[in-house]
Amino acid sequence: MIVITAPTGNIGRHLLPLLLEPVPDGETFRVVVRDPARLSDAVRDRVEVVTGSHGDPGTVDRAFEGADAVFWLVPPDSSLTPMDAYCGFTRPAAKALATHGVGHVVGLSALGRGTPVAGRAGLVTASLAMDDLIAETGVAYRAVACPSFFENVLEEADSIRENGVFTDSVAADRKAPLVAVADIAGVAAGLLLDRSWSGTADVPVLGPRDVSPNDLARIMTEQLGRPVRYEHQPTGEVFRTLVGHGLNEAFVQGIVDMKRAKDDGLDAGVTRTDETATPTSFEQWCTETLLPAVHG
Template sequence: MIVVTTPTGQIGQLILDNIFDSTEAIRVIVRDPSRLSPRVRERVEVVQGSHDDIAVVTKAFEGADCVLWLVPPNSRAENPMSYYLNFTRPACEAIKSQGVKRMIGISSLGHDFGIPAGLLSPAFAMDDLIETTRVNYRALRMPFFMENLLHQVNAIKNQGMFFMANSGDHKLATCATRDIANVAAKLLLDTSWTGQDSVSVVGPDDLSPNDMARIISQVLELPVRYQQIPSADYKATMMQYGMTEAWAQGLIDMAAAQDQGIYNKESHAAQRTPTSFIKWCEEVLKPAFLA
């Protein structure tokens, strides 16, 4: 039995698609089952509710061979660290009570960076908490998601620009969510691995935001440039969109850690996944731009 959390989310849905045709029994935890397609509802067992609920995860983890664990982001959380840990503690209880064999967590590169890293630090704490259960665990560690740029399609379309708090010249390791899903699916279907370790999921390109702008311009055949936003202005803008001050500050601190090279050590040693940034722009960003 494989259990998938966030099956309607960006990553969870792709993972579910990748294991859909396997012979494994699949169970999903979902707040609103109506968001699952009829095809999926016919294939999987559904446990309705939130996976921060001890009753829900206890029921869902019964007889589980492997669990895909992802804490959904919540920009209205008043304390990101508490949010991640409080979300994960019920799962840790259910891991032990239900005898879960293996767990795969969606985390981040930079676990051993050594200084606070904004919204990345709660993911590292999540890994540490899960490991205390002694479950066989693989933390999938990723850098900058290419899909982050999908939130800026309107800015690219209307202003010919995209915006972040990061330095325009500092190169970031990147990855595409479909490659994350492929790696996660292989681990979910592989019953042979044991112990606790991490798996870096890093695409072939290390790019600065200015590099990204040049490639986007090439693919879209129009001039696009990157604009770094001062931290205070970026934070204020995010709060205007409804983020809590703590979550917005977490974004700022994460960008600062990225500029300081939090991904560098692990990304340089990682085996690279196949999706290049230009391929992602052609196959994902451009269709979204044209839609």
């Protein structure tokens, strides 16, 4: 029995088809979801559904009973501090993992462990603490360690369409790994289906090559057939904007600290190899995902 949390999110909606098509012999699946109506009919017919939040003790107790493996993803909650959002949310699950003797957990986490800036990286620091909390239960644990996602660009689809501009707070020429969520789902699916691993380790997913914001602007210009440029946004402005939208100040500071750490090389500590590279290029992602979003 494999339990999938956040099955309707950006990664979960890619992960489930990889697990279900076709279903391996003897494997069964359970999903934890607040609103089962968000699952497709095809998925609901092939999985057991536990309704509720996977941050709730009773929900994870029901969900993890009889489970062999769990895919763990913490949904961002901007009303909390970073540590409460990650570790506070995960503590009931950690207790349930131990109670039910779950053998394997694959968690969505972040790059940066062991780097000089890991302790001051905001949301990433909290995510790494979450990894430690899960590992302390004694399960075999793999932290799928991610850089920023291609999909973050979708938040700026309107600005790209209307103004030909996207923004971030890293240096324009700062090259760093960037990855598609579909590739993250592919790595997670492989780990969940082949549970021959043991112990605790990070599994970096780095995309096919490092790219800078200027590289992204050039690629988007080529793929969209219209000029797109990068505009640097100071972190102080990021903070004021997000707090102005009503987000918890401590959570926003976690976002700002993460962005500063990325500009200081947070994601640069892992060498890209055949094992850590993933296949989807930013060019391919633009054609398949960004182009319809911008034109839509």
